[in-house]
Amino acid sequence: MNLWGSSSQHPGWPTRVGPLRVAAGVVRLRAVRLRDASQWSRIRQADRAHLEPWEPSTEADWTVRHSISAWPAVFSSLRSEARKGRMLPYVIELDGEFCGQLTIGNVTHGALRSAWIGYWVSSSVTGGGVATGALALGLDHCFGPVMLHRVEATVRPENAASRAVLAKVGFREEGLLRRYLQVDGGWRDHLLVGLTVEEVYGSVTSALVRDGHASWV
Numbered sequence: 001m002n003l004w005g006s007s008s009q010h011p012g013w014p015t016r017v018g019p020l021r022v023a024a025g026v027v028r029l030r031a032v033r034l035r036d037a038s039q040w041s042r043i044r045q046a047d048r049a050h051l052e053p054w055e056p057s058t059e060a061d062w063t064v065r066h067s068i069s070a071w072p073a074v075f076s077s078l079r080s081e082a083r084k085g086r087m088l089p090y091v092i093e094l095d096g097e098f099c100g101q102l103t104i105g106n107v108t109h110g111a112l113r114s115a116w117i118g119y120w121v122s123s124s125v126t127g128g129g130v131a132t133g134a135l136a137l138g139l140d141h142c143f144g145p146v147m148l149h150r151v152e153a154t155v156r157p158e159n160a161a162s163r164a165v166l167a168k169v170g171f172r173e174e175g176l177l178r179r180y181l182q183v184d185g186g187w188r189d190h191l192l193v194g195l196t197v198e199e200v201y202g203s204v205t206s207a208l209v210r211d212g213h214a215s216w217v
């Protein structure tokens, strides 16, 4: 048992992941912290237009939901899921600074050994390979220390940037989920993409390095 309350029931948590160098700088994944409040709130408040079209809708107002004082409750709920072994809630760091989140959720072991993965990155650093690098690190972590067999993701067909990221790390499109999720005020279709460990040759990060999208630190 460690400080996060994790044990062998939750393999791979709260292990740091990376580093990997991409065009924008050095990317790492680390566990969310209570003291992430001000950076999380500052970026999420400034980036409402960048993030809201792609994220699940809630009743609560964006500004209230992303105030500094909202973070402790968000953090507690992520920590509680992580302690139960159901989630790996990571911060994406670029050159040591908070620049987004990557979350691995609905972690199931046994005969399924599956999870979903999702991410967002500050608009101030987009286009520099950060999400691609973070996703590659996250997938290798899932297929390695977390011992998963399959990882899936859902993405709106209109989200060209995220679809490019998913394709670059090797996700396969599996189908269209009609009116799947309430996003930006409506029930939106989502593409389901999946990747199983058999489809990864070596590792996802080494394939990125081989293709010139990243380099080792």
Ligand code: ACO
Residues within 6 Å of the ligand: 050, 051, 054, 117, 118, 119, 120, 121, 122, 125, 126, 127, 128, 129, 130, 131, 132, 133, 153, 154, 155, 156, 159, 160, 161, 162, 164, 165, 168
């Ligand atoms: N049309 C087509 N391709 C685009 C567009 C566009 N409008 N905008 C960017 N791209 C491409 C880029 O060219 C790049 O591909 P390339 O390297 O082959 O040229 C790719 O999209 C972006 O790659 P990265 O630089 O690694 O990604 P970035 O760090 O910019 O982050 C992300 C992308 C995460 C989608 C970011 O824009 C973001 O946070 N958006 C808002 C939240 C979001 O959409 N999250 C994903 C939800 S879906 C999910 O989580 C599975």
